Amino acid sequence: MRRPIRTSSRRPGIRGCGAARRIRYCLLVLGASCCAAVLLACTAEERDDGPAVPVRPAIARSVTPDTVDAEARKPGGNREDPPRVDEAAPRPTIVFLGTSLTAGHGLPESEAFPALIQDRIDALGLDYRVVNAGVSGDTSAGGLRRIDWLLRLPIAVLVLELGANDMLRGLSPARLRTNLETILDRTLEAHPNVRFVIAGMRAAPNLGEDYTREFDAIYPELAARYSAALVPFLLEDVAARRRLNQADGIHPTAEGHELIADRLWRTLRPILMDEARSQRGLPDPEGPRLAGPRSAIRLDDDLPRHLAVE
Template sequence: MKSLNRYNPIRSYTILRLSLFLLGVIWSCDSGENQSSTNRPRKPAGTERTYTQQAAEQPTDERVILFYGNSLTAGYGIEPAQAFPALIGAKLDSAGYHYKVVNAGLSGETTAGGRSRIGWVLRQPVSIFVLELGGNDGLRGIPLTATKQNLQAIIDTVRAKSPEAKIVLAGMQIPPNMGPEYTSRFRELYKELATENNLALIPFLLEGVGGVRRLNQPDGIHPTPEGHKIVAKNVWQVLEPLLENDTES
């Protein structure tokens, strides 16, 4: 992936759009957490909590793929069925894979918040765990050591509760608002965690979507259903090799 730190006029515009996109996620997610679920647009946050409750409260012998993240996973501003985890579920069905997809995204989530609720979410074992957190940390300038420690703690908890689970880490990038060193180190943090823990890595979850106007909603900051289709493709490229095809069983 090309670095976001090099400057030219075209990339400058892309970085600006990505900045607006990611900053908007934080603003809308923070405000969304202070609203009742009935006041949220299309109730994405309320829906995500229901998915989380299902993951924790309904024992199942099915193979489960759990998507654990923030508003990008939750599908803020669109119908739950249009968010990339649901699109992955549809792809699994059409391809003959027997997995249940659980969306445990929570708008406004940071790595610290994710660390605090991971034990509750993982009351039942999972087969594949997709970890999408850290973007909100980066935009808030949270120390990278804290972000990495929180992500590592989540990974450790998954392995303790579901030792056989395969873990996929969704990489994130941020605009250079915090300075080039922080931006670069933030990007590399995901590569380091993936290498140190032998995880499957999605290099950049929003590849092909961040900063692209036509793939964002009218507010210019949240992916459209078309944008989520591209995100789903980014995820599928890494996820599919980890799947077990049991259509003959």
């Protein structure tokens, strides 16, 4: 006698669950792969573990009214090409190489401190052009990748503002030092008479004593080695003050940029006046100076240690 064929309601259900699991698994793998690809794409440009490759700068714009185009006037706007240089009569250029602090993140370009420096230069009748080469999120490695592109400009002064993002990401201070040294060396090689201004940063205290000590020592030591003017902490009297920073608590407001411009101008003005006297053959009002490397200009050595970009 044949046995009756049994039907089970469980088998189709089991097969259905297995198929659903396989579909969910495939979707999970696909989603993870997409996320990984996005993360790699976002971080590839800022890798700090190999030789820097010169690339076109994301932003390198002049802040003088006659050379800034409509795109560069947008808040945070970028330009693909560096400012055009009039080869027939190039103007001495002051390049601000830095991060979003230099770029004036969240503000019209005219309110960022490089533009405010240009206003002060123009008020004195000095023939210098300011170029804002600040890039949001840039590390010292990013600045190194961009420097060769900027060296085509007739650089008279390089204001170096890099390191804040290295510190915020916990990147190696040794690598930061090497990158900054390479930037300075390449600039000197291309422009032997260039003057340097180093805008220092302070490490956040939560990174530990060893990191803070090594990071903070970089800027004064580089200033001494390269006979550079030194602003020990660019954000003094601005960092951690709510009124002077935007909602993110990191990027200065227009009022904050005014204070930064005042601080930098105290360093830049004597340099530019000295260069102007040299070009015109005028005597130094302070009398003859001894031959030798320029001494580093130090401002406000007694900065509060707790003020740092957070």
